[in-house]
Amino acid sequence: MEASAASKPAGRLAGLGLRLAYDRRVVVPDLSVEIPDGGFTIIVGPNACGKSTLLKALSRTLKPEAGTVLLEGAPIDSYRSKAVARQLAMLPQSPIAPESITVRDLVARGRYPHQGLLRQWSAADERAVTGALESTASMELADRYVAELSGGQRQRVWIAMVLAQQADLLLLDEPTTFLDIAHQYEVLELCSRLHAEGRTLVAVLHDLNQAARYATNLVVMKEGRIVAEGDPREVLTAALVEEVFGLPCVIIPDPEAGTPLVVPKVPA
Amino acid sequence: MSATTLRLGGWLSLPVRRRSVVVGGALAAGIVVIALLSLTLGRLGIAPADLMPAILGHSTGPDAIVFEVLRGPRLVVGIAAGAAFGVSGALFQTVTRNPLGSPDVIGLTSGASAGAAAFGLLWTGILPLPVGALVGALAAMALVWLGTGRGFSSPARMLLVGIGVSAMSLAFVQYAITRVGVEQATVLASFLNGSLASRTWGHAALIWVSVVVLLPCALLTTRRLQLMEMGDEQADALGARSAPARSWAVLIAIGLATAAVSVAGPVAFIALTAPQIARRLTRSAGPNLVLSALMGAFLLTLADLLTQQSPFAVQLPVGVLTAVIGGIYLGYLLVAQWKKGTV
Numbered sequence: 278m279e280a281s282a283a284s285k286p287a288g289r290l291a292g293l294g295l296r297l298a299y300d301r302r303v304v305v306p307d308l309s310v311e312i313p314d315g316g317f318t319i320i321v322g323p324n325a326c327g328k329s330t331l332l333k334a335l336s337r338t339l340k341p342e343a344g345t346v347l348l349e350g351a352p353i354d355s356y357r358s359k360a361v362a363r364q365l366a367m368l369p370q371s372p373i374a375p376e377s378i379t380v381r382d383l384v385a386r387g388r389y390p391h392q393g394l395l396r397q398w399s400a401a402d403e404r405a406v407t408g409a410l411e412s413t414a415s416m417e418l419a420d421r422y423v424a425e426l427s428g429g430q431r432q433r434v435w436i437a438m439v440l441a442q443q444a445d446l447l448l449l450d451e452p453t454t455f456l457d458i459a460h461q462y463e464v465l466e467l468c469s470r471l472h473a474e475g476r477t478l479v480a481v482l483h484d485l486n487q488a489a490r491y492a493t494n495l496v497v498m499k500e501g502r503i504v505a506e507g508d509p510r511e512v513l514t515a516a517l518v519e520e521v522f523g524l525p526c527v528i529i530p531d532p533e534a535g536t537p538l539v540v541p542k543v544p545a
Numbered sequence: 546m547s548a549t550t551l552r553l554g555g556w557l558s559l560p561v562r563r564r565s566v567v568v569g570g571a572l573a574a575g576i577v578v579i580a581l582l583s584l585t586l587g588r589l590g591i592a593p594a595d596l597m598p599a600i601l602g603h604s605t606g607p608d609a610i611v612f613e614v615l616r617g618p619r620l621v622v623g624i625a626a627g628a629a630f631g632v633s634g635a636l637f638q639t640v641t642r643n644p645l646g647s648p649d650v651i652g653l654t655s656g657a658s659a660g661a662a663a664f665g666l667l668w669t670g671i672l673p674l675p676v677g678a679l680v681g682a683l684a685a686m687a688l689v690w691l692g693t694g695r696g697f698s699s700p701a702r703m704l705l706v707g708i709g710v711s712a713m714s715l716a717f718v719q720y721a722i723t724r725v726g727v728e729q730a731t732v733l734a735s736f737l738n739g740s741l742a743s744r745t746w747g748h749a750a751l752i753w754v755s756v757v758v759l760l761p762c763a764l765l766t767t768r769r770l771q772l773m774e775m776g777d778e779q780a781d782a783l784g785a786r787s788a789p790a791r792s793w794a795v796l797i798a799i800g801l802a803t804a805a806v807s808v809a810g811p812v813a814f815i816a817l818t819a820p821q822i823a824r825r826l827t828r829s830a831g832p833n834l835v836l837s838a839l840m841g842a843f844l845l846t847l848a849d850l851l852t853q854q855s856p857f858a859v860q861l862p863v864g865v866l867t868a869v870i871g872g873i874y875l876g877y878l879l880v881a882q883w884k885k886g887t888v
Contacts, residue, residue, distance in 0.1 A: 333778070397559050
């Protein structure tokens with residue numbers, strides 16, 4: 278039992294020996310990562326450290342130059358692309374809302390991997406869309422145009438679209454960017470609830486304190502490498518933040534959640 | 546809900562928007578009315594009672610000539626060429642995610658003009674302009690493909706290089722016009738505006754075959770194009786493989802626009818406006834291929850009817866009118882939306 282578990286990655290999603298590049302610019306030279314099943318993995322790191330690139334590779338929207346991404350133990354590109362999309366959903370950093378599209382129609386587009394050329398709409402599609410709108414509290418927005426929504430509402434609707442995909446693995450690239458602080462926490466609470474309901478989440482975030490509060494597995498990256506990973510309470514230390522971000526700080530317990538709270542030092 | 550689902554047994558279920566069906570039906574009816582008017586109106590018009598025999602080929606005398614030579618081919622070419630322009634524009638606008646992405650802007654139409662002009666310059670007398678247009682359009686697209694450095698994969702580069710190719714092509718057209726004789730320049734100028742005058746059944750066959758073959762191909766890419774409106778990355782994440790879908794869509798769009806340009810000349814604005822007008826009338830996201838086809842056919846035949854029958858536009862090349870009608874209507878829609886703040 279233990280031997281077979283050790284030879285295969287435990288998580289359903291893993292990257293092995295990944296070398297990631299745009300054109301010829303190598304962003305990630307050699308990286309392996311395993312996404313724990315049922316966890317909420319949050320990837321943090323300075324700008325241009327390759328965290329979004331890693332997320333793209335894991336969602337097979339970027340093809341690695343070397344190495345493989347394994348989904349359920351098999352190379353991800355051995356599956357048909359719709360089959361991957363039924364297991365793994367990804368929300369890019371800045372998705373584009375088509376002109377004159379209603380919320381319901383946008384969310385319905387998340388059903389594509391479940392549909393065929395001739396069977397484009399079924400009762401299951403209807404249920405999935407309704408369910409996604411309900412669990413993101415966007416039901417009352419269903420018939421509005423996406424262009425009319427506020428930033429926070431829009432992000433909820435995009436998350437509803439990936440939920441309609443009904444994949445167990447959700448990858449979110451900076452889901453809180455461009456949102457004010459209240460809406461940032463609204464989105465994070467939503468993610469946390471989706472995680473509690475049994476989905477596996479992977480998100481790229483900028484805010485270390487938010488990451489520490491919500492992650493069950495924190496992945497810290499620098500210059501295309503993973504510097505530390507694990508429970509944020511163990512991983513996030515003042516020395517690590519100084520090493521990775523070059524920011525002298527002290528770490529105190531978050532008075533509300535008990536998770537590590539990064540407080541930058543006042544420059545002497 | 547504005548959508549219902551069209552079901553047939555267990556294997557077919559397609560979501561259909563009621564508003565799209567209504568708009569589509571109205572456009573189809575409009576095209577029929579225009580067709581009847583363009584055959585019956587005017588001094589040479591076929592009397593309504595004689596129309597069926599003329600269409601079935603049973604009539605002799607003037608009616609036969611009016612239908613077989615003067616107005617029939619022109620109408621039939623106009624419908625298909627308009628549809629081809631409309632679909633081509635819708636495809637280009639979707640893959641470039643830009644309302645200005647159309648064969649007019651991307652260099653195809655100007656390339657066709659340059660090709661026609663070059664043929665006019667080289668083979669004086671015969672002027673096989675449609676062949677020149679075909680060659681020019683394909684050459685311009687090859688230039689755009691090479692010029693972007695990464696084929697048709699980058700919308701922004703495609704538009705920029707297209708505008709450059711377009712400018713060079715038009716400069717060449719101006720040069721050619723100053724070089725050919727006066728008579729040829731007149732013929733050339735009329736072709737360069739886009740005209741449906743003196744078409745033949747041969748033109749009709751060419752454009753109809755193109756539309757009948759390419760439109761279904763385009764429809765097969767619709768679902769993936771819809772997802773690509775949200776960005777290639779999102780489309781890929783949903784399993785819609787954007788790169789091959791984009792290549793197919795661009796090739797189909799080039800095929801349709803090239804066929805249309807070679808039978809009708811570089812008619813301005815249909816490809817640009819038809820999809821935009823269709824989208825605003827149906828108030829739904831793209832690419833609306835069928836409605837763009839109907840809208841393109843409607844606009845082009847309407848404009849051609851006006852050039853044939855209205856006193857102020859008699860015998861103008863149809864392209865002049867399409868530019869006016871299309872431009873005015875698009876402007877009106879944009880202003881209306883600016884006022885509502887929903888552009």
